[in-house]
Amino acid sequence: MRIIIDAMGGDHAPQAPVEAGCKAVSELDVDIIFVGKKEVIEKELAKYKFDRSRVEIVNADEVVTNHDEPAKAVRSKKNSSIVVAANLLKNGGGDALLSMGNTGVLLAAGLLIVGRIKGVLRPALATLLPSARGPKMLIDAGANTNCKAENLVQFAIIGSIYMKNVMGISNPTVGLMSNGEEEGKGDELTKETYPLLKKAPINFVGNVEGRDVMQGTTDVITCDGFVGNVILKTVEGMGAVVGNMVKDMFTSSVLSKIGAVFVLNSLKEFKRSMDYREYGGAPLLGTKRPVIKGHGSSDAMAVFSAIKQAKKFVETNIIDEIIGQVSNGGKIK
Amino acid sequence: MRIIIDAMGGDHAPQAPVEAGCKAVSELDVDIIFVGKKEVIEKELAKYKFDRSRVEIVNADEVVTNHDEPAKAVRSKKNSSIVVAANLLKNGGGDALLSMGNTGVLLAAGLLIVGRIKGVLRPALATLLPSARGPKMLIDAGANTNCKAENLVQFAIIGSIYMKNVMGISNPTVGLMSNGEEEGKGDELTKETYPLLKKAPINFVGNVEGRDVMQGTTDVITCDGFVGNVILKTVEGMGAVVGNMVKDMFTSSVLSKIGAVFVLNSLKEFKRSMDYREYGGAPLLGTKRPVIKGHGSSDAMAVFSAIKQAKKFVETNIIDEIIGQVSNGGKIK
Numbered sequence: 001m002r003i004i005i006d007a008m009g010g011d012h013a014p015q016a017p018v019e020a021g022c023k024a025v026s027e028l029d030v031d032i033i034f035v036g037k038k039e040v041i042e043k044e045l046a047k048y049k050f051d052r053s054r055v056e057i058v059n060a061d062e063v064v065t066n067h068d069e070p071a072k073a074v075r076s077k078k079n080s081s082i083v084v085a086a087n088l089l090k091n092g093g094g095d096a097l098l099s100m101g102n103t104g105v106l107l108a109a110g111l112l113i114v115g116r117i118k119g120v121l122r123p124a125l126a127t128l129l130p131s132a133r134g135p136k137m138l139i140d141a142g143a144n145t146n147c148k149a150e151n152l153v154q155f156a157i158i159g160s161i162y163m164k165n166v167m168g169i170s171n172p173t174v175g176l177m178s179n180g181e182e183e184g185k186g187d188e189l190t191k192e193t194y195p196l197l198k199k200a201p202i203n204f205v206g207n208v209e210g211r212d213v214m215q216g217t218t219d220v221i222t223c224d225g226f227v228g229n230v231i232l233k234t235v236e237g238m239g240a241v242v243g244n245m246v247k248d249m250f251t252s253s254v255l256s257k258i259g260a261v262f263v264l265n266s267l268k269e270f271k272r273s274m275d276y277r278e279y280g281g282a283p284l285l286g287t288k289r290p291v292i293k294g295h296g297s298s299d300a301m302a303v304f305s306a307i308k309q310a311k312k313f314v315e316t317n318i319i320d321e322i323i324g325q326v327s328n329g330g331k332i333k
Numbered sequence: 334m335r336i337i338i339d340a341m342g343g344d345h346a347p348q349a350p351v352e353a354g355c356k357a358v359s360e361l362d363v364d365i366i367f368v369g370k371k372e373v374i375e376k377e378l379a380k381y382k383f384d385r386s387r388v389e390i391v392n393a394d395e396v397v398t399n400h401d402e403p404a405k406a407v408r409s410k411k412n413s414s415i416v417v418a419a420n421l422l423k424n425g426g427g428d429a430l431l432s433m434g435n436t437g438v439l440l441a442a443g444l445l446i447v448g449r450i451k452g453v454l455r456p457a458l459a460t461l462l463p464s465a466r467g468p469k470m471l472i473d474a475g476a477n478t479n480c481k482a483e484n485l486v487q488f489a490i491i492g493s494i495y496m497k498n499v500m501g502i503s504n505p506t507v508g509l510m511s512n513g514e515e516e517g518k519g520d521e522l523t524k525e526t527y528p529l530l531k532k533a534p535i536n537f538v539g540n541v542e543g544r545d546v547m548q549g550t551t552d553v554i555t556c557d558g559f560v561g562n563v564i565l566k567t568v569e570g571m572g573a574v575v576g577n578m579v580k581d582m583f584t585s586s587v588l589s590k591i592g593a594v595f596v597l598n599s600l601k602e603f604k605r606s607m608d609y610r611e612y613g614g615a616p617l618l619g620t621k622r623p624v625i626k627g628h629g630s631s632d633a634m635a636v637f638s639a640i641k642q643a644k645k646f647v648e649t650n651i652i653d654e655i656i657g658q659v660s661n662g663g664k665i666k
Contacts, residue, residue: 131574132577142512145512145519145520177563179558179562179563186478187478187479187559188479190559209570210562210563210564210568210569210570211566211570212570213570214567214570214573214575215570215573215574226511226512226519226520226560227560229542229543230510230542230543230564231563231564231567234546234547234567234568235567235571236543236544237542237543237544237548238572239571240544241464241465241547242547242571242575246603248599249596249599249602250596255598256598256599259593259595259596260592260596261592262589262593263582263588263589263592265589266581266583266586266589267582270578270579
């Protein structure tokens with residue numbers, strides 16, 4: 001299996017993707033194709049020991065920035081690492097694509113280059129969030145705004161397929177994000193979506209609310225990408241603020257520093273449970289081949305988790321199952 | 334000044350509202366009118382010492398439950414504490430109304446009984462959320478779904494007036510909740526709202542994202558009530574989960590219990606900064622007279638904070654200023 005990694009994307013590129021890629025060659029039995037500035041990658045590769053015959057570099061000189069308009073960047077920056085990588089994936093030069101770079105550009109490349117599965121109306125970004133009951137999926141986490149009811153139904157279906165195959169959850173439960181638990185609660189979109197979800201081939205349990213995100217009430221939460229993006233960033237932002245508070249709590253005085261020694265193990269456990277790095281990346285679901293968005297701030301450990309996830313994405317038959325479900329009647333009504 | 338308190342609403346009613354009301358009589362120089370089952374309130378009042386001449390009870394026998402459809406409950410349960418209280422407020426029998434009961438029913442009573450200020454398109458629920466930079470306002474936090482651009486602009490204006498008068502912030506900054514910082518980011522609603530906010534008589538600083546909620550980037554965040562409700566409940570839910578994690582961290586072993594002793598002060602500080610009870614209630618802004626929604630789980634301390642807030646709401650000239658702003662041209666374009 002060959003995993004294509006955008007070596008230039010993310011806050012810690014090229015160090016984090018290259019380090020994680022080399023580790024993956026040794027530990028995960030995969031081949032890695034790094035895409036980016038060849039010289040830079042070579043220099044980085046020299047730091048690690050691994051089976052060099054399993055690593056390939058595909059040169060890409062252009063750089064996409066956060067200021068690039070996504071669709072325009074994909075069309076005009078043909079030699080950027082993300083566009084070269086997406087074309088490689090499309091043409092069978094690799095089995096999955098992982099990038100820590102600009103989300104919008106990766107989504108555009110997934111849509112415009114890799115392409116939608118026939119019958120999938122709008123591919124969605126699926127994020128795994130930590131919760132009191134383990135990692136749960138939020139879909140769509142930001143690929144699509146102004147969704148229609150049938151989009152949310154498809155998100156629920158393809159999200160369920162992913163959770164079953166990659167996370168090993170049989171018959172995953174699905175909740176519809178709303179502003180109240182009762183069936184009648186919601187805005188126009190969710191009120192229209194609710195009855196369609198009841199008829200869909202999923203384990204739909206009803207509306208969920210914001211508090212269910214961290215409580216992990218359902219395995220999958222389906223929502224419009226605007227709402228999903230707001231939820232994801234609210235949780236991330238709160239995690240950062242609370243993390244700092246806890247840190248301050250243990251460093252504010254000599255006494256509290258002593259206290260920290262006593263709770264060191266619990267503190268580590270707490271930090272790990274809040275750590276997105278354990279959960280890998282966010283798959284873009286609904287494209288013809290596997291595309292995974294790693295967090296922009298990913299360190300090597302986080303990239304390694306995302307590579308593991310990409311491998312599982314390829315090994316399980318998610319895309320075939322999505323094809324089977326969405327073409328089975330096409331548009332779900 | 335006379336504050337009307339729905340003595341029957343909330344998880345800790347009638348104990349919490351009655352205890353807080355009695356404390357307010359003694360400490361805040363206000364008169365209190367309790368609305369609810371007279372015998373029950375009398376029995377509760379007997380527990381406290383206060384100037385009895387400053388407390389009145391208005392009997393209301395019916396009970397509104399969480400299963401009642403709000404508008405229907407307001408129309409049919411004429412003798413419920415919330416409907417009786419709203420009519421009292423409307424008819425000048427008190428200067429502000431505070432309820433910890435069913436949010437939907439209180440909103441319906443505010444709209445249908447107390448009434449909108451002329452020119453206010455849709456009154457909004459304004460919540461104060463804790464942040465790294467102190468309490469900040471999220472408006473609308475759940476009163477209105479399927480908002481239009483001019484609704485979000487009015488929320489920003491009336492939210493700013495409240496933050497200036499009650500929270501003492503001069504020229505409060507306003508952010509538009511979106512899925513990206515740049516002007517072009519958002520869904521149809523926010524893209525339409527952005528240019529209107531630039532022209533509005535407020536200190537608009539641009540789009541904000543979910544992570545800005547807890548970072549407290551702006552004093553006011555304006556958004557559709559569906560989105561606001563999801564944010565509010567996500568933050569509350571995460572607060573509860575993190576709170577439990579921190580608790581577990583300090584009780585998991587003998588060692589960590591010892592550690593807790595050393596960080597006790599910091600721990601208390603941490604808990605307080607996450608504590609909604611410090612911030613009082615959520616004002617319903619845009620009604621002709623002050624209506625405040627206290628949190629359903631409010632204890633006496635939280636109700637007391639909300640009474641303080643209600644007093645400040647009445648003392649400052651918020652409603653006059655809202656009237657001035659919204660009638661000045663009426664619908665903002």
